[in-house]
Amino acid sequence: LTEDKHNKNPLKMLESLGKELISGLLDDFVEKNVLKLEEEEKKKIYDAKLQDKARVLVDSIRQKNQEIYPIKERKDRTRLALIICNTEFDHMPPRNGAALDILGMKQLLEGLGYTVEVEEKLTARDMESVLWKFAAREEHKSSDSTFLVFMSHGILDGICGTMHSEEEPDVLPYDTIFRTFNNRNCLSLKDKPKVIIVQACRGANRGELWVSDSPPALADSFSQSSENLEEDAVYKTHVEKDFIAFCSSTPHNVSWRDIKKGSLFITRLITCFQKYAWCCHLEEVFRKVQQSFEKPNVKAQMPTVERLSMTRYFYLFPGN
Numbered sequence: 542l543t544e545d546k547h548n549k550n551p552l553k554m555l556e557s558l559g560k561e562l563i564s565g566l567l568d569d570f571v572e573k574n575v576l577k578l579e580e581e582e583k584k585k586i587y588d589a590k591l592q593d594k595a596r597v598l599v600d601s602i603r604q605k606n607q608e609i610y611p612i613k614e615r616k617d618r619t620r621l622a623l624i625i626c627n628t629e630f631d632h633m634p635p636r637n638g639a640a641l642d643i644l645g646m647k648q649l650l651e652g653l654g655y656t657v658e659v660e661e662k663l664t665a666r667d668m669e670s671v672l673w674k675f676a677a678r679e680e681h682k683s684s685d686s687t688f689l690v691f692m693s694h695g696i697l698d699g700i701c702g703t704m705h706s707e708e709e710p711d712v713l714p715y716d717t718i719f720r721t722f723n724n725r726n727c728l729s730l731k732d733k734p735k736v737i738i739v740q741a742c743r744g745a746n747r748g749e750l751w752v753s754d755s756p757p758a759l760a761d762s763f764s765q766s767s768e769n770l771e772e773d774a775v776y777k778t779h780v781e782k783d784f785i786a787f788c789s790s791t792p793h794n795v796s797w798r799d800i801k802k803g804s805l806f807i808t809r810l811i812t813c814f815q816k817y818a819w820c821c822h823l824e825e826v827f828r829k830v831q832q833s834f835e836k837p838n839v840k841a842q843m844p845t846v847e848r849l850s851m852t853r854y855f856y857l858f859p860g861n
Contacts, residue, residue: 610686610855610856611685612856612858613683617683618685619656621655621658621678622687623689625671625700627661627662627693627703629662630694630701631703631704632705632706633701636693637800638800642740642803643692649815654859656680665711672721673721676727676729679729681733684730685734686735686736686855689722691739691740693741694741696712699715719848724782732782734823738786740806741789782850783852784851785855786847787827787830787846788844789842805842806830806842806844809830810844816829823854824854
């Protein structure tokens with residue numbers, strides 16, 4: 542009798558564990574926004590026979606696939622990312638610490654499966670040329686997404702090239718970025734996530750002891766006492782489908798760059814990707830970055846999502 546009980550108990554235990562595993566898995570998926578299942582759907586999976594649970598779960602996931610951008614297998618895709626960063630200028634101060642931002646973003650994107658192209662020391666005309674060439678790359682046809690990262694001085698209308706001055710502007714308009722990669726000019730990325738990250742100054746110098754990305758003529762007399770920080774800010778433009786832009790601050794406000802550690806925005810962005818990209822979709826990762834700025838320390842800034850026209854959730858699935 543005892544032996545008979547031992548023969549039966551393992552099967553019951555396995556069935557019980559199977560139900561608990563499926564239930565726990567579903568709860569995790571729903572909590573992380575991987576799946577949005579109604580209670581009726583969850584009950585259907587939980588009540589199914591053990592041998593049918595996998596099929597029922599897969600069927601439920603299939604029904605939800607329209608809510609998630611399709612991701613290609615690593616062996617079948619050719620993801621590309623572009624980083625444009627200007628650190629030295631003819632008529633403006635250098636962006637000290639920006640080299641660390643380049644290194645950090647390059648390593649992050651490579652870890653997410655992107656082949657990263659880095660371009661530096663570009664005029665506005667050079668930047669536009671690089672964008673058009675990058676948009677025309679054949680690899681985008683077999684890619685599932687792209688990242689475009691811009692780090693430079695900036696003004697209200699766009700990103701400054703290396704020759705910019707007040708007398709002779711050298712500016713890449715923000716509109717040019719979106720126009721270059723819209724569905725008319727970049728068919729290879731149609732219906733695919735196009736993620737734009739911008740770290741660029743727009744606004745006045747916020748203190749005599751801070752090194753500003755702004756032209757000196759915009760400086761005011763407000764004094765602060767925190768060394769190693771410089772300011773960057775951003776500007777938003779029109780929305781295009783499947784775009785999301787994440788900016789280092791809200792419009793008309795500054796953001797800060799540590800000359801020894803790199804920009805606060807890029808540093809925290811990298812940290813949040815490393816911690817949350819495995820379980821959170823892109824918008825949720827960006828929200829984690831915003832939350833990291835919720836309680837200001839030395840200086841306050843609040844990153845903002847702009848031009849959100851993504852119609853699905855974008856999961857990066859690191860390691861896939």
